Structure formats: C-alpha cells, structure tokens
Amino acid sequence: MPPIFRSRKLPEAVNQRISRFPEDVQEFFHEMVSADRSPLTVANYAYDFTLFFDFLHERELELKDVDSQTLKRFFRHIENGYERSVMIKVNDEWIERKHYRENSRSGKQRKRASLRSLFRYLIRAKLLERDPMEEYEDASLKARSKQKVPVFLTQEEALRLVKAVQSYHAKKKKKNWMELRDTAILLLLLNTGMRVSELISLNLNSIQSQGSQYRIVVIGKGGKERMLMLNRTATEALIAYLTLRPVDRVSPLHVEALILNKNFTRISRKGISEILKKYVKEAKLPPKAATISPHKLRHTLATLLLSNGENLRVVQEILGHSNIQTTQIYTHVINTEKDEALERLENMF
Template identity: 30%
Template sequence: MISFTEDYDDELDAFLIWMKDAGYTPHTQKSYLADVREFLMSLNGKKLESVKKLHVVSYLTSVRERGVSDATRNRKHASVNCFYKALMELEIYNSNPAAGIKKSKTEKNREPVYLDESDLERFLSAIEGKYKGRNLAVFLLMSYMGLRVGEVHILNISDYNKERRSLRVFGKGRKWRNIPVPEGIVPYLNIALEERLEPWRLKEEALFISQKGRRLSIRGIQQIAADTFERFQSGVPAAQRRPYSSHKLRHSFATMLLRKGADLRTVQELLGHSSIQTTTVYTHITSREKEEAMSRLRLQLPQLRNELS
C-alpha cells in the first residue's frame, strides 16, 4: 500500500509541536496522530488546503462502515478537528473542514458497569504478584479517588503531598485538581513509594515504575487490571461475566459517592468533569433499589371478588 502521509510531514510535525505546547499527554498525542494519519491516508495525496467538509464526512463514513463504535468515530472526528484547529492557530491554514460536523449519537441512557463495595473488596483481594503493593495503590487511586487510567499514568512523586494528605492530578482539558487522599489509602500509597522500583533514568519522577524501569504505561495498567478482573470472575460462567475494565473502577467510585448522598457538583469536581451533564450518568438506580423503593408502598386495595363462588 502506498503511503501518502509523508506528503504531510511538515503539518504533522507542527501538530505534534502544538499538542506538546498545549499540554496534551503523550498518550493523547499518540492517539490523535494515529487518527490523523489514517485520515490523511484516505485523501490519496490531496493537498490539505483543497480538503472540503465532504472529504472529512466521507472518511468518517468509511470509519463507521468498518463497524467501529460511535464513540470511536467521534474520537477520530475530534482528532481531525483538533489537527485543523492547530494548523489554523499556527497560521498554516485558514479554514477547518472538520468543524461543524455533527457527532454520532452515543447511547447515553446505558447504565454504567460498576462494582459495589463488596465487589471492590474482592477485586482488590484478587491482586497478586511481585508488584502487588504498587498495583494495589494504582487501583485504590482509581476506585476510591476516581482517577482515570491516564491520570494515574502521568502522576509524579511530587504530586503527592504527605503532610496535607492530598494528590494533585492533571486531568482532561489540561486542568489540575486537588483530591484529598482518604485516610485508609495513605498507608498503601506510602508502601508503594517505599517499594518504588528503581527507574532506568536518573531523573524519572513517575510515581509508578514498571519492571522495565520506565513510567508505568497506560497499556500496562489496563493489562494488570484485565488480569485481575480475570481472577476476580474466575468462578463465574463465561456467559454471565461482566465487561469489567480499569475504567469501571472510576465508575464504581462515582456510584458509591452518589449513593452515600454526595452532592453532584462535588462529585463533578472530584472526577474532573468539565460538564455536570457528564456526571449525571452515574445517578443510575439499580433494580435492587427499585425493588426496595416499591416494597415501602402500603397498598390499600378493595378486596377482590371471589370469582369461583
């Protein structure tokens, strides 16, 4: 297959510089570049200044026809839109053909998959291996402090303030937030620091280090979670297993807080959501809670006529 992306090397380099300057995480930079390269391949060598909205829509249509989810299609759209936005800000081009294209409608009413507190305890007990202390701290930050995988990945030692018992987190939208560390998590975080692996680079500030001596990667965290969830559900028939992932620990945190009466705005701040509408997805009600609510009804009904008499 002929690659046309080399025709756009200057623009791709400019986009990468723009993302770095804007503070995008290495993971986001990599994902956006991959999406944009795929888009550029679809142009078959067409000059960027002659690209119209039709070409972007055509690319997004081909993406959908491959069977990807609406969320993935929307992410690829966001990548291309961001690419053109960067080139406009850098005064390389003066129009954005990806702007104004409607997002795909995602399934907003789907109930999030989450673990309740007893399930969380069993999940954490399923953590095994040589680096159990590190992995336990990682998943405690996600399940009891609501951190995203990417946020755990970029944590540095200096982000943890032992005296104030707080964690400084760099989240989506390039925004910082301070989260109080629950008293019960402090010992586990301290142990993870004491057992921190020797980094390959002398000045590596990452809080969590992989066995290769590098910053623990997003993929590494996801794989450790997948292995742990596999053990967690080992006794469950395959057809009844739930689609758990590392991100579901964040769902669990939000659900627990709201069930315990936490204010929606506070939960929004802790999760680092830019819009409170995003937080409302966690206000779902379980079947058990519906049954409990219905059981409180005291029915005062007329006696039924005995049809057989």
C-alpha cells in the same frame, strides 16, 4: 518533502508520525504542544490524521481538494474497522507495523472531533477558505444519541477485586513490591477516581504529607491541577508500596516516577490495564463486571459517592470534570437502580 517534526514532550514514534504530514498540519501539532495538550491526546490526533492522509494519498487528493463528499467517503471507508500503522524502533531503525482496529462509537466521535479541530485551525490560519467538516456535518444525518449508563462495580465487587491481589500472590512466601504496588494502584483508582493518564504521570513529589494525612496532587486534562486527600486504606497501601519500591535498579529517566513496571520504568496505560485484567479474572467477577476497565473504576467511585448522598458539585471536583453535566450521568445510574428496585417489588405483593 515536509520538515522533521521534533518535540521533547512527545514520544519519538509520535514525532516520526507527525513528520509525515504536510507542513501546515505540523504547525497544528506545534500549536497543540504549545497549548500543553496531553501527549496521549496529541498521539490520538496523529493516529486519526494518519488514517485520513493515507486515504487522501490513495486517491491523489490534497487538503485543498477535500469537500463534504470526500469526508463522507472517508468515514464510510473506516466505518467497520481499519488497519492502523504503528512505528516501532528495531536496531536503531524505525519501521512500520500494521494491525487491525475496530471502529468503536467513541472512536468515530473522536475522529470527527480531530478533523473538526484541524479544519477550524486551517480556516483561522487562513490556509483554507471553507470548512469541509462543517459542510459535511450540516449535510449528515445525525445519529440517534444513545447515552450509555456507565458500567461500575458494586461495593462488594470492588472489595473482591482488591482482595484478589492477595489471593493471586498467596503462593509466594513473602510480599513482593509488585503485589504491594498492585494493591496501591487499585486503591488509588477506587478511592480517588483519577484517570489512568493521571495515575501513570504521578511522580514521587506528587505525594504531600502532613503528619498522618496524605494528599496527592493530580494533573488533569488541560493541565488543571487538583489535590485529593487519601483515606486511611489508600494511604496505608501507598506507604507499604513505597517501603519496598525499588530504588537502585530504576532507570535514571524514570527515577521520579511513582508507579514502576517490572522493568523499573514508568508504568504505561497498557500495563495498568493488564494488571486490572489479571485481578478481575482472579476475583471471578460476574459477566457485567468481568470486562471492567481502569476507567470503570472511576465510574465506581462516582456512583458510590452519589449513592451515599454526596453533593454532585463535590463529586465533580473530585473527578476533575470541567462540566457538571459530565458528572450528572452518574445520577442516571442511581435512578436506574431505584427503578429496578421498585420494579422488583411486583413479585413481593
């Protein structure tokens, strides 16, 4: 029986999941935690590996038995969706709940990346002699690369989204702290382009002020730190929220969290998504924008900055991209808009 995995940096449900893996695989997760990989990344790897090891268990296979054909069958097995188990605590007992998940294109890519990392680790640790993932990828037909143009809001749509917070709460006699919080959330995302994971991990001491100038310290991927200036609009929204932010009712474990949920604990990714979904509906945005996600507000800032003539390198620094090629995808958006504008001229002459 494998040992019990424990890390204070991870949620208990993730520790429970990792404890089910072979000891050598648990060591891989110890390496991830030591390398300061984000808890979300570690959790995603744990979910991906659960699918893989459940597949092996059903076929009475061990890691040493895995070859390129096994991997091919696994990826076909989850191609069109799969059941994912989630560990939840009920009356001090951990139980497993299952729910169905679609296997998106990005999800497929992540699962391949997860297993690629695992097998490379096992080779480096001399626990395996050959890399079946490498053999599988060498033999596989490469899917045609489809570079999607990022979905984003126009400036007018972004303004409508922010104003939707006020219209949604207009029936109430006075502003409550959650209305001010939601305005601050939207303006922070739209004016800094930070990732959702970066937003929810912000603490009160992430904010630095000098006179009327406010900056926010963001911890990005790989623990990389960047400092972003808040413009006047975002600053005023943040100060308004902090003025009414609850203090006495906050859980001791979450007292330092900048953004709180209705239960006075640190807000989650799902909480941010639900907030955005509510105001997208209130703003009655067009179909293209109606499915907007928190990450697409990041796309919105990048596109608006480049449309205004900002330097690509500067936008890269603001977004915290390690590779400028990631930032360059937004230039395709601008070029596409230019092409469409010129094409519309054919009806004018």
